[in-house]
Amino acid sequence: MDFMITQFSPEESLPIYNHARNNRLLSDGDDIVNYNVNDFLPPENDNGNIEYKAKLINPSPSRLQHLITQMKWRLREGQGEAIYEIGVEDGGTLVGLTDTELKASILTLRKMASDINATVAILSEREVAGKNSDVVRKVAEVLVRKVPDNQQFIELRLAILGSADAGKSTLCGVLTQGVFDNGQGKARLNLFRYLHEFRSGKTSSICLDIVGFSSDGQLVNYKHNTLEEIVDRSTKIITLIDLAGDSKYLKTTIYGVSSLFPHYCALIVNARVGPTLITKEHLGLAIALNIPIFIIVTKIDNASSTQVEKVLKCVECLISRMGTNRVPKRVKIKEDAVTYGSSLTSSEIVPIFSVSNVTGENFDLLMCFLNVLPPATSGISKLKQKQLSCNRPLFSVEEIFRVPKVGLVLCGILTQGVMSEGDAVQIGPDSSGAFHLGKIDSIRRNKQPVMVIRPGEAASVAVSFVSPTNVNSLRRGIVIMSAKEIGVSCKRFVARFYLLYHPATEICIGFQGTVYLGTLCRTATIVEFDPPSIQPCVWVNVVFEFYRTPEFVLVGTPLIFRMGQTKGMGEVISVTEELTAKLSDS
Template identity: 45%
Template sequence: MDPLVDLFSEESDEKKKSDSLPPEVEEGNIEYKLKLINPSASRFEHLVTQMKWRLQEGQGEAIYEIGVADNGSLLGLNTKELQMSLDTVMRMAHKLGANGSVLRKREISPPESDEKLWVAEVMVRKVPDDQQFLDVRVAVLGNMEAGKSTLLGVLTQGELDNGRGKARLNLFRHLHEIQSGHTSSISLEIMGFTPLGEVVNYGTHSDVEDICEASAKLITLIDLAGHQKYLKTTVFGLSSCRPDFVLLVVGANSGVVGTTCEHLGFCVALKVPMAVVVSKIDLCSKEKVEQVVKKLETLLTNPGCNRVPRRIATDNDVYSTAHNFKESNICPIFLISNVTGQNLELLTRFFNAVPKYRLSDELERKEAEFQVDEIYSVPEVGVVLGGTLTRGTMRAGDEVQVGPTEDCSFFKTKIMSIHRHRSPCRLIKAGQAATLALYGIDRSLMRKGMVVLDIGETSRAHALCSWKLVANVFLIHHTGSGIKKGYQTTLYVSAMMQTVTVEQVEAEEETLRQSQRGRIHFRFQRHPAFLRVGWRLLFRDGQSRGMGEIVQITKGSTKPKRTPSPKRTPSPSRP
């Protein structure tokens, strides 16, 4: 585990002496500074330029470790030197129009020393000039009645639950959800943080626009269904919404039951970072909670999952885990109560500190590609597409093409306006979710799973559209004799969900059985799809569950002819 995880932990003096960070690296958003005391004008300008680079690397967030040498040694500063260094960091941030806040301090004085020595950690946050706020997307999974919707209601409304589900009522979209208490659809809620890390939600602001305006960092919470019969909706939401990480909620009173393990498997299959919340700890004894946590730790450390569970009990645990969350297999475990509020502050601080997953600069420079996962008809506006920009950038006024249609063609249109969280914006970048209002589009031609591309990508778009694909797959579960030619299942890839037929199985005896790996040739039943080699996929039906990766796209714009089913011999009528 990265030494940074234990840097600020409360350990013995012998442990403190040996503590150190890994050597500083040029890439990333973490900067080490031993001391910053009265720098000259030229030195100050150099430091500001350096901070600007770290902010760019962290997509608007940078971490400064004060009192730490470049090789990672913890040398520390006395109280006066530390304060002067912190003042310099704040001046640097102010020069860039950013804000800085001290996350934590720690004393590292040797026992024989009369002078106290300190190290400190500072977060610097600046919203990029071409964005309104930093955006982190979190998908919330877990079995039904685990407390997912209640947790989101408490976080976004700023009020504790009454123990009977009052906090979750504002999240439900349908009457039957209110009556049953079970989420059946994909629901999006938001909470934010000011530049100084203060919470912004409906408890402090009246509507979405006010929350977006007041927030420097916005957390989009995607509430997904936990009931088995809505699993298709859950898998589609997880694959299409492209969350930065997943929050897996487990009820302490029920433990690891129902769809919990299946949701965990989806996260592993899609390679999404994950945190775990054990809720309802106020209903259980300490022994019961400990039993549930140990069961989770066993699941997370299995070779198939390969995560490093870490219980979060202090602020130091929060910040050290958040800074290492994306680059390691750490899986934090929070023990919370939505009724008493126990440890909820730790979870909100984690949201404040966790960085957004950084896409490569090369991906942002590529041609624009927008994955459509929602379609709306807005009066006096027309067709509005919701989804995520996976490549490049898009601006209002850009000419684009939308498809594929049944013959793998694309039709041209123009972006009239772009909105993010109901607020208009001029530009969106790769990794950001938004809605696009398009000019002159027929609603009947649109469907989920389509893409919006740059106008100049016609030839490449045709090459990536097909009725067929080949994938290397792993069959996680199957109740029958195996997957053979002619088998049908539901395939989930990116923002598309569609029935497919197996045309060929490259495996022993041309049959893929449970826990086996093989190569399968799939054919779509209803529509062609826009695909890329390397995309992760899931397939699931009543008998089987599997995951894989696309390795080949079979070219062809003509809909394959279906083989007619053999006619059944009518049974003789009874006398």
């Protein structure tokens, strides 16, 4: 069976730069393995959240203060998380420390962290030895975590992609419930929302649940905690977005990835089947939206070692042939998990795990990886973060609920600005393109009340209107803006567009399909473009027109366009024929 044919991009071989670490983690029960002092890591980067320290022994007060200032910088770079490599020189050479030196260095690190109310967790220790020397020295990898003062916890959103029967819901069930599967799909039952999902065993909707990590890196889930306790006891919370794998629910999956703004995508592959057409569809979707990816090969307990190896090679070949610079890397030890996890947003590596939801094999590697995944905004520059916070608030609505005794509740993500309880806002556009004045009554995150939300945070917002409003005219895809802004909706917009695949040789004016723009999922028509026609694998400027009602479109939003086998991607570059929406309350 040939898994390697993909419609997303031409197949090509890419040069691979291997900057993975050369050493092996020693776990309990392992024999001691000696490494040469010439083994090394990549040189230390002045930016980012990874710091190398040859030793930290009895620093002077002035030196200690300098080290604390340096730790604050690394924590800011990592949005609350920093990785310290103890026993490593700035150039990356593993010099190692004796047991006494390592213990003293860790003690100094704890003093530094305690001074700024941060926590320290030792991720791994490994032994190195000098050439022609019997003295065993150690190198330690340490996670320092401090929840920013303006946040309740560090938050990540992880989309779970893959074909049907790959084990996506089962994996989510094992993570959230803390109990391994019985081999018959028992773990997935906690994720299903509809009766037909229980009957078929297939997810057809978007299912959300959370797991947390405590300050010492321990997994916090529903095994011994309620939802409120998970939120209260966790310094990092990961929202798992379980998406459908059946091809007939592909529109739902695309909408979920586009509208929920996941920070990472986990692509699940069945070890008995290997990559399928849906696997390639989902992989292409994540790449089109520029979302960091990692691969999890499941059901290795139900496949021979030869079959697992064959599937792993197929996955590696598929990633290498997607027309990008992404490099597949297998995760075999905890050191790999820490290395690839901490640098996932800043490198082109695609980590590959092989796990069993039944026996729990390699689950410790996956837990270590999730624990060190960089926070949501670590890949955004400080200037960009500041700009997002200083902008007027813009809240993208993904779900609308009418709650008894509460009123209208809008669920979504704040893409820019800061929104507080009591703020005067405008909500729209409705089906006529108008915005409605209102007020933020309350805000909740993971069912916990908060006063303020910031860029990238998901929340549920209860709103009320200044004057009577027909809430039936509001639908998914609307936005909440500051009342001081001018509400603008548009019928047409221009996008820089790249046609990935089309059954015919070209697309002409009048072609109609579904366009995904963040929380928007609307029918749109191609009404104009630069060349005489749109051909696959060529960038063009295309004017799209919404089929029914005007919508709010933000310049710079990634775009997915689909109709049957036709698929393309792009980015909004301008909005045309703007209609300044009159406030219905004015």
